[in-house]
Amino acid sequence: MIKPYASQLAFVSRCLDSALIVLAIVIVGWFNNQAVTSDFLMAGLLGGLLHQILADFTDIYRSYRTESLWAEAKQVALCWTMGFVIICLLGQFSPVEATLFSWPMVAQWFIAVLSMLLVWRVVVRSAMRRLRSMGYNSRSAAIVGTGSLALQVASRLKSAHWAGYKIHGFFDDRRKSRELDFDCRRAAYGSSIECDAIGTINELVEKAISGELDSIYIALPMRAEKRIQDILARLSNSTATVYVVPDLNVFEHLHARSFNLNGLPAYGLIGEPMRGLNGWLKRLEDIVIASIILTMISPLMLFIAALVKLTSPGPAIFKQQRYGLDGKSIKVWKFRTMKVMENGSDFKQATKGDNRITRVGAFLRKTSLDELPQFINVLQGSMSIVGPRPHAIAHNEEYRGIVKNYMRRHKIKPGITGWAQVNGWRGETDTLEKMEKRVEHDLHYIHHWSVWWDIKIIIKTIFKGFIGKNAY
Structure with missing residues (x-):
């Protein structure tokens, strides 16, 4: 229902954020019995502009479907805080009204904007969660593999109850000798993970080409590189979004994180726990x-x-x-x-x-x-x-x-x-x-x-x- 209009929704989100930043400074001015002059409006417009520029760096308008509200809130707070600090610094060197950047008005503006940016996202998430529970805007996902990694992917998708994912099935040509083991591992995750089928890769490709699948998660061992490449080649004629989930559980890792190595994606297995x-x-x-x-x-x-x-x-x-x-x-x-x-x-x-x-x-x-x-x-x-x-x-x-x-x-x-x-x-x-x-x-x-x-x-x-x- 929403997927075809994702870019338009992102544009609406951008406009709404900028409008709320301007509206907040107007409300704060009225609350403090201050006339809303052109200086106030210019500061609000500058705040909205900076927010949009910094949004590209913090990527706050990406899809948060599989991410928690807390993850989205942190990025939004970071984006607005960076813009607010820049505005305050510029305000110290420009001939604007002193009241605009005086205490407590400046703090009230910061809190008001942050509250508004977060509240409308909570409301939208709640509404979307309700719609998805009714069957609207759901996503059909398939998982390649029947090992422990595949079960972890299924468990994460299931726990992201706000996302509306329905696991269509597990697919693996080598599944027959491991079905009993698979059922035992599935039971180990607490409640059973519901899905429509456990099939072969041929069946997966057929469903993907016919448009039955929105997302495919390849959860195979790292040693299965040739099999992964073959599956990716066979899925190239479908419109399904394909993700490869690396099996990093074979390593002992400490606060692992992904990062960009000058254009090359990399994954740090031994990180810095107390950074930032x-x-x-x-x-x-x-x-x-x-x-x-x-x-x-x-x-x-x-x-x-x-x-x-x-x-x-x-x-x-x-x-x-x-x-x-x-x-x-x-x-x-x-x-x-x-x-x-x-x-x-x-x-x-x-x-x-x-x-x-x-x-x-x-x-x-x-x-x-x-x-x-x-x-x-x-x-x-x-x-x-x-x-x-x-x-x-x-x-x-x-x-x-x-x-x-x-x-x-x-x-x-x-x-x-x-x-x-x-x-x-x-x-x-x-x-x-x-x-x-x-x-x-x-x-x-x-x-x-x-x-x-x-x-x-x-x-x-x-x-x-x-x-x-x-x-x-």
Whole structure:
């Protein structure tokens, strides 16, 4: 119903966005009892023009049929924010009315425009979802393959309930020997994935040429390159849209993302978990919480420093070389708990009954109070409050060759506490299994990081993470 008019709808969307930007500045002017002068209108028209120019960079008028509302909202917010910042900068160097770019009018305009841009999209999505549930504007999809990847594609299409996709069938010439296995995998995805048929590639091509299919998703293993090319050649006489879904599950990946390599599409399997907004949020969280905690514990730190200094010869603070972000060397601050200060490749991990540990040091290590100076590391930016614990360089060199994905824990800053620590994997790692479990928890944290999860880990640390039976 809508597909033939997609370009016209995109044009209408562009016009509506620009009109709302102008309308918002008029409403804000009236709300503040300001006469809507030509300066106001010119600012609104400039905002609409910039929004359209930046829309081509943020691609906000693409089809969001298979994407969530949150994905669309982020792109729209980014586009408008960029345009708004440019308008404000230009306003500082142009002879416009001062009231236009004064507080709170400028903030009201920003919020009003963003709200309007998002609200009409929510309304349209709700209406389209209703229409598609009634059978209008639906899409017929076929999936090539009957393996686990094909089931994942079907599951994603089914979960995108707003998109109105109907899975027409699974097609694979090699399906006969795997039908039972296919049914078992399908059951593993919770509810059964409904479809009309499981057929051959010949049947797929016939349906595509006859116009029964809107979209075809090829979900075959990466080793099936020749089969994929043959299927693409046979589908070239149809008007169906064909997608190839790469089977990247055969790789261990960390925050994978696609990107454009000077015109060549590429896929980064090992990415940067804390890049962009996530990195800023994580850093802001660290600064705020570390500042509060240091203010509260500074008398305690002074007392511990004096106690360490008075009970054994040597400095109160010990700075040890550890691996930080991207495996680069950092100096981690700790209260000295040993009679000696070992570092580098000569370091030997503390064990139960270790005679190098002082009496005060034993208590500090057992209660993790020796880690308190690391909040200074957090403010310096070399550490985070929550993250994988930094190991001694000697341990990194020992385990990086025998524990799978060991160094990937260094894709984010090391932390004072972490998911592994609150789950009991702290202290001495005298067996390979203990280190593997620690790395497993660290990577799980990196994959699923959020501010709320950090807060949960901090709370768990307060109640159960400071004292542990494995800390010596």
